[in-house]
Amino acid sequence: MPQPTSEPLIELGAPCLGEPEKQALCAVIDDGWLTMGDRVRRFEKVFAEMHGADDAVAVHSATAALQLSLQAFDIGPGDEVLVPSLTFVATTNTILHSGATPIFVDIEGVSCPHLSLEDARRKLSPRTRAVMLMHYGGYLMDAARWREFADQHGLLLFEDAAHAAGMRGTGTLSEAASYSFFTNKNMTTAEGGMMIVRDEKRRQRARVLRAHGMTASTLDRARGRAVGYDVVDCGHNYRMDELRAAMGLVQIERLLGWNDTRRTLTAHYRKIFARTLPSVQVPFKPDHETSAHIMPVLLPEGTNRHQVMERMRAQGVQSSMHYPPIHHFEYYRNRFPGIVLPETERYCERELTIPLHPQLSTGDVERVVASLGKALEA
Structure with a gap:
C-alpha cells in the first residue's frame, strides 16, 4: 500500500458555506416561524425566474419532487416509464413507489452517456406512459428532441434535473423537472428540492400533495386567511421549511x-x-x-x-x-x-x-x- 501524503486533502465536492448562511438561519430563528412560509415562497419565485419558468414548488428533497411529479400526472400501476440505469437509484425507486414499472434504456455510448433515443424506441410498448430524462453530471440532454419523441408516441416527459440547477430552460419543455439541493449539489440547503411543473393545474396539485392534500397551509390558518381545511387528495409531508429556504435564497444568488x-x-x-x-x-x-x-x-x-x-x-x-x-x-x-x-x-x-x-x-x-x-x- 502507498504511504499517505502530508498534503492537504482535495475533497471530491465541498459546499460553499459561510457567514451569509449563518445570518440567514439566525434571522429565521429570530422571526420564530420555522415551517413553510414567506421565505419558501420567495425561494420558489426566484428559482422559477432563473430557469425561465412561470413558477416552482419547493419540497424537502429531489426524491420528493420526482415522486410528486409522477403522482401529479397520475402515473401508476400498469404504466411503464422509460428510464436510464445510469442515475441515482431514487430516479427509479420513485417510479416503483408510484406503482409503475421502470423500463431500463441504454445510453448512447461512453463518449455521451445520455439516454439512447434508438434504444428507447426499441423499448416502447402499449403500456409505455412516460420518459424520464436525466441530465447526467449536469450535461443537458436534448429536451427538444425528446419532446418530439414523446409527442410522437403520446408520452409524458419528465426530467431528473438533480444535477442541473441554474441551467435555464430545464423544465420548460417537459411536464415537470425535479432539482436537488443536497449537500453535494451545485447549491445546497442541506436537504431540499424544487419542482418546475409547466401546467398550472398540475402544479397546484403538486402544491396540495406536498402538504397532506390539505386545502390550507399552517401559515394561512395562523394568519387568519383560512379557518379549518379540507383534504382533497392523498398527499405527503414533503414541505420545505423556512430554514432551508433561507439558505436557498442566499445560495442561489451565487x-x-x-x-x-x-x-x-x-x-x-x-x-x-x-x-x-x-x-x-x-x-x-x-x-x-x-x-x-x-x-x-x-x-x-x-x-x-x-x-x-x-x-x-x-x-x-x-x-x-x-x-x-x-x-x-x-x-x-x-x-x-x-x-x-x-x-x-x-x-x-x-x-x-x-x-x-x-x-x-x-x-x-x-x-x-x-x-x-x-x-x-x-
Missing part, C-alpha cells in the same frame, strides 16, 4: 457564478488531460452545455478502479464513481432479472469521478491529474 467556476475548472481539466494524460477520456464534447456538477472521466480499459482510488486517496485526493448501474443492484437484479445494457455497463466499468467544486484552484486540478497519472503508473 449559483450562476459557481457554475461558471465549475465550467472553467472543467475546461482546465480537459486541457491538462489532453496534454499530460491522454489515455484518460473525458466524456461529452467540450462545448456541451453543462452546469458541470461532477467531473467524470473514463479510465483505460482493464484498469483496476479500486486500486486507483486507493492510491489517489493516499496522495490526498478523493474520488468516487457515478454511478453503479441500477440494474446491477441486488434488489433490481432480483426484481428485473436478465437485463443487459451493454453501453451503460461499459461506461460504468471505466468511470471515475474526480474532484470538482468552486473552491478548487487550477493548481488543485493539476495535482488531481498528476495523482491519477501516478496511480495509473503504479
Whole structure:
C-alpha cells in the first residue's frame, strides 16, 4: 500500500458555506416561524425566474419532487416509464413507489452517456406512459428532441434535473423537472428540492400533495386567511421549511457564478488531460452545455478502479464513481432479472469521478491529474 501524503486533502465536492448562511438561519430563528412560509415562497419565485419558468414548488428533497411529479400526472400501476440505469437509484425507486414499472434504456455510448433515443424506441410498448430524462453530471440532454419523441408516441416527459440547477430552460419543455439541493449539489440547503411543473393545474396539485392534500397551509390558518381545511387528495409531508429556504435564497444568488467556476475548472481539466494524460477520456464534447456538477472521466480499459482510488486517496485526493448501474443492484437484479445494457455497463466499468467544486484552484486540478497519472503508473 502507498504511504499517505502530508498534503492537504482535495475533497471530491465541498459546499460553499459561510457567514451569509449563518445570518440567514439566525434571522429565521429570530422571526420564530420555522415551517413553510414567506421565505419558501420567495425561494420558489426566484428559482422559477432563473430557469425561465412561470413558477416552482419547493419540497424537502429531489426524491420528493420526482415522486410528486409522477403522482401529479397520475402515473401508476400498469404504466411503464422509460428510464436510464445510469442515475441515482431514487430516479427509479420513485417510479416503483408510484406503482409503475421502470423500463431500463441504454445510453448512447461512453463518449455521451445520455439516454439512447434508438434504444428507447426499441423499448416502447402499449403500456409505455412516460420518459424520464436525466441530465447526467449536469450535461443537458436534448429536451427538444425528446419532446418530439414523446409527442410522437403520446408520452409524458419528465426530467431528473438533480444535477442541473441554474441551467435555464430545464423544465420548460417537459411536464415537470425535479432539482436537488443536497449537500453535494451545485447549491445546497442541506436537504431540499424544487419542482418546475409547466401546467398550472398540475402544479397546484403538486402544491396540495406536498402538504397532506390539505386545502390550507399552517401559515394561512395562523394568519387568519383560512379557518379549518379540507383534504382533497392523498398527499405527503414533503414541505420545505423556512430554514432551508433561507439558505436557498442566499445560495442561489451565487449559483450562476459557481457554475461558471465549475465550467472553467472543467475546461482546465480537459486541457491538462489532453496534454499530460491522454489515455484518460473525458466524456461529452467540450462545448456541451453543462452546469458541470461532477467531473467524470473514463479510465483505460482493464484498469483496476479500486486500486486507483486507493492510491489517489493516499496522495490526498478523493474520488468516487457515478454511478453503479441500477440494474446491477441486488434488489433490481432480483426484481428485473436478465437485463443487459451493454453501453451503460461499459461506461460504468471505466468511470471515475474526480474532484470538482468552486473552491478548487487550477493548481488543485493539476495535482488531481498528476495523482491519477501516478496511480495509473503504479
